[in-house]
Ligand SMILES: Nc1nc2c(ncn2[C@@H]2O[C@H](COP(=O)(O)OP(=O)(O)OP(=O)(O)O)[C@@H](O)[C@H]2O)c(=O)[nH]1
């Protein structure tokens with residue numbers, strides 16, 4: 001690493017977001033750009049060669065062996081691209097897990113779409129797409145759902161597969177590895193944030209992954225396909241629980257007077273029990289982190305109780321609007337009202353205990369801190385648009401009708417807890433409601449889930 005880059009105060013150790021290898025910044029590789037240097041021993045034939053440079057331009061860019069200026073950096077172990085921001089900002093891994101079709105991809109896309117506005121307006125934090133090329137797939141998901149010309153063209157997100165574009169293939173230690181591709185978004189205090197002066201220390205690079213649900217089923221992961229092992233690095237596990245996959249929930253929903261007409265409440269998808277999916281993931285985390293069976297996971301397990309739009313009639317009282325959970329604090333930066341959030345969590349846990357107690361048992365048995373948050377990515381049910389190429393019902397949405405609710409909260413809670421765990425001031429503070437005034441609404445509609 002040249003002197004000019006050293007002055008930007010690099011982290012002592014950089015973490016690769018693809019294979020989680022930690023290494024000193026001077027060991028980072030560069031990616032050649034000269035056309036004749038195509039083909040890399042680890043990243044594959046379609047990738048430019050990775051190399052440890054000896055020559056640099058005056059502005060600190062490496063020159064490849066053909067004298068071309070290079071831009072991109074790569075991990076010395078798996079040779080995947082390492083975003084430059086990771087040299088200066090600690091990563092914050094968040095794992096999203098859940099059964100097939102539980103709604104992981106919809107959750108990710110709608111959360112990415114929604115989170116930036118509230119982070120900026122209420123928490124004075126800048127949430128930025130830190131790696132436009134690497135995040136392209138996620139950007140396409142967001143565009144599919146929210147960037148439409150003609151709302152009569154119904155939209156959907158494709159099923160995440162077990163191989164293909166969602167993953168990165170590499171060759172390390174004489175074996176082929178399949179890794180999950182990370183999606184990177186930076187979170188930094190803006191100029192008006194009280195922690196702006198400490199931004200180097202508190203800013204984080206949020207790393208997210210979109211797995212196929214099948215990866216969380218027993219036996220799906222081997223040492224050559226560590227696609228879900230990000231869970232061991234995660235500051236919080238976001239387990240997507242889909243009540244519409246539980247027969248008891250479906251029966252109860254259908255019996256309601258104002259029952260949702262969601263087709264997912266009718267068609268029985270053959271799935272693996274979701275409590276077992278969580279237990280399987282828990283076993284993997286225990287194994288990877290050498291956690292004794294008598295100990296509990298010490299980071300938050302956030303159970304996202306998804307597709308709220310479909311099971312809403314089962315709740316005896318409506319959860320509070322988002323503005324009750326996020327309120328203005330003293331210095332203009334909003335605070336999470338944890339007691340309001342915990343009250344919602346208790347109501348949801350009670351409902352789960354009534355209809356699907358095994359998920360509560362699995363969650364409480366694994367983690368010491370469990371929060372249940374109701375979420376809907378779409379705000380409404382999908383429409384049956386015939387059947388897809390595999391003969392399954394093709395579920396789609398009118399993009400003008402998509403209205404996510406509470407998708408931001410799990411991430412806000414995770415950011416809040418991560419700050420506390422690392423002994424830093426939290427980017428997302430929490431406060432007692434008695435000390436906080438309700439935030440100005442700017443004429444926005446109240447947004448309960
Ligand atoms: N009612 C309702 N349905 C939803 C919502 N979000 C997603 N869905 C439906 O759930 C189905 C599965 O969503 P995905 O996000 O693709 O699920 P996934 O967990 O990524 O599935 P895999 O990629 O197979 O693991 C989709 O067909 C959507 O129609 C929601 O908020 N409400």
Ligand SMILES: [Mg+2]
Nearest residue numbers: 104105159160
């Ligand atoms: Mg998916």
Ligand SMILES: [Zn+2]
Nearest residue numbers: 016019075078
């Ligand atoms: Zn790596």
